[in-house]
Amino acid sequence: MKLNHFKNLGRWVATTLFCLSAITFVWQGTFFANNSAMAAPISIASRDAGDKVKDKAEDVAKSSKNFIRDTKDKVKDAASSNARKVENSTDTNSPVEGKAKSDRDTIYKRADEDAARTEKAVDKSMNAVERTVENIKDAFN
Template sequence: MKLNLKRFSTGGRFVARIVLCLSAIAFVWQGAFFSNSNAMAAPGASLIATADAGDRVKEKVSEDAGRAKNFIQDTKDKVERTAKTNASKVEDATDGNGGFFERKAKRDAARIEKRAEEDAARTEKAVDNTKNAVKSTVDKIKDGFSD
């Protein structure tokens, strides 16, 4: 009995097309049933921006930026701690004789710590830039509604 691979691959492509088409139909069909028609039913709703809302947004952005910075610092500390632990494990495995692998592990740990510091500083700067951009956008929106 000889296996015809061409027929097998053609059948596989056919089955893949059927599965793709059926999943596309299912996603389109599901989207029609779960659309939120209530949100579209209020054409008369208007946007009212107040100074209080803008201040709340700016306060929330500052809080979130603080949490993000804490997360960045925690991650940096964990990376540094892991690098030191790994270097210590290599030192223990080599009996602390100062061989090639021990020196390489220490250099790698120092490099990882340095990169963690640089990456954390760069990420914190990006968080600050984003926070400032959001605050200035809120101020511009408030100014636009106050005119």
């Protein structure tokens, strides 16, 4: 008789677990059918990733601009050094000395122009990255 009770109890437990599993499955299915419930984690993750990308791009832009400015300064230093060497090795007011000073001034001007143009290109690239990140973030929102 006790064996029969265990069989009935076992069937009842199995049936209960099966019903609870079915209810849980149906509940989970309706929960996941709600797209806003699924989109929230993706939206938050895309926002965080977008912010990280923008931060990294800003760091790269800053270091690029520092590199551009350093390069401009080194070019100007080299032009000054070369002009001084020519000045020291020639007579006073020689045509070669005048040409060296003229070349130095041209190099200064071009270094400033090139640095400004390159920094403008870096800013333009940075703006493109920011727009792209914002468009991606908006797509997930």
